[in-house]
Amino acid sequence: MNFQELITVLGIKNHKFEIEGIELYIRLPTLLEYAECDTQIKTIMNCIVNADGKKVFNSEEEVNQLDFQYYTKINQKINELLIEATSDIEKK
Secondary structure, three states: OOHHHHHHHHOOOEEEEEEOOEEEEEEOOOHHHHOOOOOHHHHHHHHEEOOOOOEOOOOHHHHHOOOHHHHHHHHHHHHHHHHHHHHHHHHO
16 A cells, blocks of 8 residues: 555545534644644634635634634534544544
8 A cells, every 4th residue: 555545544534514504624633733732722723624625714813703602513523523533543
């Protein structure tokens, strides 16, 4: 197996979800980004992307403009995926 095949299987994936009719994607952080995810705001900044994989939020100020209920829903969905990823690793 070459590197490209490996990354196709084991590389970063976008997980689609919808909130109030808007499609967003969660991209779990890379190993380098994970260290930056030391607050919920930074986690949202690093993990929420559009269909092209580009980050939606460019600053903490932008994340702070979210209504608290949506901020909470987005953060909850990210946490669910992180827990699922951790559980999958432990099973293997």
